[in-house]
Amino acid sequence: MLSIPLIDIGGESGIGYLTSLLYMSDELHPNAAGNLRHGTFGAEELRRLSRRGFFGA
Template sequence: MDQFFNAEREVAKLLSIPLIDVGGESGIGYLTSLLYMGDELHPNAAGSLRHGTFDAEELRGLSRRGFFGA
């Protein structure tokens, strides 16, 4: 997973596009897997709620910065 998350960050940086960095900033990861993961890859109910809440706030931030237009 770390390689995947790093690749996402590298591509976003190369393309100069924003990245919703779930793997690095949402609090969902290896250290919290018992709380948020059902099987080391897929989120459980609590993880899905955290993921969705994180994504929604990140999208709101992009919108406030005008990323989606006026």
């Protein structure tokens, strides 16, 4: 709606309610695997936005 890019980690990274046993230590805080997935997903999304020119030339 505002034409700004968002990184939807909760919706697109695969970390959520159905995968909480894999990626969460207590259904709220990520464990080591969750932190790795979160960081990897976020970094790749930032790279994708960079390739599309959102951070300048």
